Amino acid sequence: MRTEVVEQFFKQSRAAAKACVREVGKRAGLAGMMTLICSLAGYTASAAMIFVIIALAETVTLPMNRYGAKADSQMTPRKVGLLWLANCCLLLPYLAYGIVLSQSSSLPFVIAAYIWIFGILLHVSYTPDNLSFYSWPLVGLCGGASIAMLLMVANNPAFAAPTWQWIITAALFLLCGINVFSTMHWHRSTQATSVQARDTALSALNKLEALSGNDNLTGLMNWQMFEDAVKQAAREQGDITVFVIDVDGIKPIKDSYGHAAGDAMTCAVADRLRDLAGPNGFVGRLSDSAFGLACHDIGGPAQAQMQGDKIAFSLRQPLTHDNKRLNIGTCVGIAQLGKDIDSAVDLLSGADQAMALSRQDPDHRAIVFDKRAFPVRVTLKDRAVLLAAMQSGEILPYYQPKVCTETGKIMGFEALSRWQHPDRGLLSPMSFLPMIAELGLHSEFMLHTAAHVLDDIQTLVADDLDPGQVSINIPEVTLATVSGRTELSNLIDRYPDLRKYLTFEITEDVFIEHSSGIIRESIAAFHKAGVRISLDDFGTGFASFQHLRDLEFDELKLDTRFISDLGTDPAATVLIDGFLTIGDGLGVQVIAEGVEHEVQLEMLRKMGCKYAQGYYFGAAVAFPETHLRLMIADANFSSAHRRKSDAAQPRCNLTASCFANRIKCAMNGVAVSSARVAAYSLRVMPCFVSGRVM
Structure with missing residues (x-):
């Protein structure tokens, strides 16, 4: 084996060789310059000979x-x-230029000779690399050339001087040489210190990276390092299976037996997973109770399923701590790189989704991710599409009427959003509200809807139409955050005259959240500002009656499940009758949602329910049709109340010519296509003739 000194010699030789190759052009230029100077000094033959020697030497040493x-x-x-000897010898002909030029009787040429030699000395002594095996011999050659030049100048009659003067010159020359050698030694020491400092810094950096990339308790990779390892394995191997394991029971163990027991269980799980991973896998701790394991060469889904069951079985075996047998549960999700999953990010996401499904399984079986069996997760692209749909007006509020059960008059509307998708047609809220919830676009969606509703109300009021109470569903995030409340308040402040037409519908499950105190403050603030508050789906939550005591509501909306059971379940009748009594006692309006049949309407009338909403009175329609509906209903209601009730005659006095005039009026009042008006007329005519809506 090579000793450290020999190894350093080899490394310095490679560095010196690279430097010689890099500077060959510069040396050739300087050789040409010195050949010219020597020729001017009268040493043309010597200069030419030196130049030829240099050319031959460079030709030999360059390939080496x-x-x-x-x-x-x-x-x-x-x-x-040989390489070291060749590079040392290569310096000799370059030094020869100085020796030849120092023989001149012209002082400027002699000075030029010393400048040349000292330039070479500086170059070889202050090399940036620590090439001690090369720099010391080369400095020695430069020193020898300088001594030879000093002797030649001293013996030149042109520079005759007393001996003591040359002794002084020699002494200064000696001091200069000593300074060069001491500077080289200091330079080498400084370089060694710098290398040591660099090594220390790199060592500390490696330790820091190890600490930041590994879990302190188990020594496993942390989430980021595990994800990076999966990405690298996916690129290099192409065949990788990821298991995401969620461990149940560690937190209860900590709560019951202390943190030491919980930490011991976590480390035991990590040790078992290391054994299961083997030489072809790696393990990471993704969170307090979640672990990741990645392996190569597992095989197909069936083999991955078997390996997942093996992992689950191994981890479920009892663990011992302080002579106590402790049990933990596991859920294992599996994903494999293949045609359905082509990236490391999708691989981890798929395993995580499969783990969530394993948690829902009664037996907590290991589950392999299958893209066709899992719901498609929303992405940032979906977020951009939703925002663009709102900005372009594809997502707009549609309005379903709230009707007086005695007169059929429209008392208001509920704003229900619809998406006029360019490819999929008209989409109901259930087609896109879950995406809005998952992407956290509640605030943007609510403000978008509220702004359009206020604009539509303003249009109706400007046309001398009474929109009644228009309801908007307000999400929890708007009520539970100061920013959400402020944004909505700023919006309605721009329409101070329209507050009396606004109703905010709130489902009672929002009060269950941790921020229920802030929600109550928000509701009270909006109510104080003049906005009516409606408690939606009343009777289905956990504390309906408690909410009635704590907050002031203007309206209660009975859940559709109570209405659908009218006529078939006696309990529904009793409950609705009780809710109506509560509403009368509190002085609030009660609206029955989901009325679809005349039998339901008649029963609600008999029980004293004054307001209803549902498909029996009409589906939610876009604003142009709502505008037309309200104009016709307003005129029809005025006409119908001037007539006496006659069972044999239609309750509506809307003649064909009158209806045509109202349609003409509506077309002048709102921009809506004739085809849309005609289609709407065919839909609403039976309702007006039968007297359902006026």
Whole structure:
């Protein structure tokens, strides 16, 4: 084996060879310059001879240096020794220029000779690399050339001087040489210190990276390092299976037996997973109770399923701590790189989704991710599409009427959003509200809907139409955050005259959240500002009656499940009758949602329910049709109340000519296509003739 000194010699030889190759052009230029100067001093023949020697020497040493620069650590000592000797000898003809020029009787040429020699000395002594095996011999050659030049100048009659003056010159020359050698030694020491400091910094950085990339308790990879390892394995191997394991029971163990027991269980789980991973896998701790395991060469889904069951079985075996047998549960999700999953990010996401499904399984079986069996997760692209749909007006509020059960008059509307999708047609809220919830676009969606509702109300009021109470469903995030409340308040402040037409519908499950106190403050603030508050789906929550005591509501909306059971379940009748009594006692309006049949309407009338909503009175329609509906209903209601009730005659006095005039009026009042008006007319005519809506 090579000793450390020999290894350093080899490394310095490669560095010197690279430097010689890199500077060959500069040396050739300087040789040409010195040849010219020597010719001007009268030494043309000597200069030409030196130039030829340099050319031959460079021709011989250049291939050797190129070989040395590219050679690996397997260069033989003989080749390295030859390379060192060639580069040392290469310096001699360059020094010869100074020696020849120092023989001149012209002082400027002699000074030029010393400048040349000292330039070479500086170059070889202050090399940026620590090439001690090269720099010391080369400095020695430069010192020898300087001594020879000093002797030649001293013996030149043109520079005759007393001996003591040359002694002083020699002494200064000696001091200069000592300074050069001490500077080189200091430079080498400084370089060694710098290398040591760099090594120390790199060591500390490696330790820091190890700490930041590994879990402190178990020594496993943390989430980021595990994800990076999965990405690298996916690129290099192409065949990788990821298991995401969620461990149940560690927190109860900590709560019952202390943190030491919980930490011991966590480390035991990590040790078992290391054994299961084997030499072809790696393990990471993704969170307090979640672990990740990645392996190669598992096989297909069936083999992955078997391996997942093996992992679950191993981890479910009892663990012992302080002579106590402790049990934990596991859920295992599996994903494999293949045609359905082509990236490391999708691989981890798929395993996580499969783990969530394993948690829902009664037996907590290991589950392999299958893209066709899992719901498609929303992405940032879906977020951009939703925002663009709102900005372009594809998502707009549609209005379903709230009707007086006694007169059929429209008392208001509920704003229900619809998406006029360019490819999929008209989409109901259930087609996109879950995406809005998952992407956290509640605030943007609510403000978008509220702004359009207020604009539509303003249009109706400007046309001398009474929109009644228009309801907007307000999400929890708007009520539970100061920013959400402020944004909505700023919006309605821009329409101060329209507050009396606004109703905010709130489902009672929002009060169950941790921020219920802030929600109550928000509701009270909006109510104080003049906005009516409606408690939606009343009677289905956990504390309906408690909410009635704590907050002031203007309206209660009975859940559709109570209405659908009218006429078939006696309990529904009793409950609705009780709710109506409560509403009368509190002085609030009660609206029955989901009325679809005349039998339901008649029963509600008999029980004293004054307001209803549902498909029996009409589906939610876009604003142009709502505008037309309200104009016709307003005129029809005024006409119908001037007539006496006659069972044999239609309850509506809307003649064909009158209806045509109202349609004409509506078309002048709102921009809506004739085809849409005609289609709407065919839909609403039976309702007006039968007297359902006026």
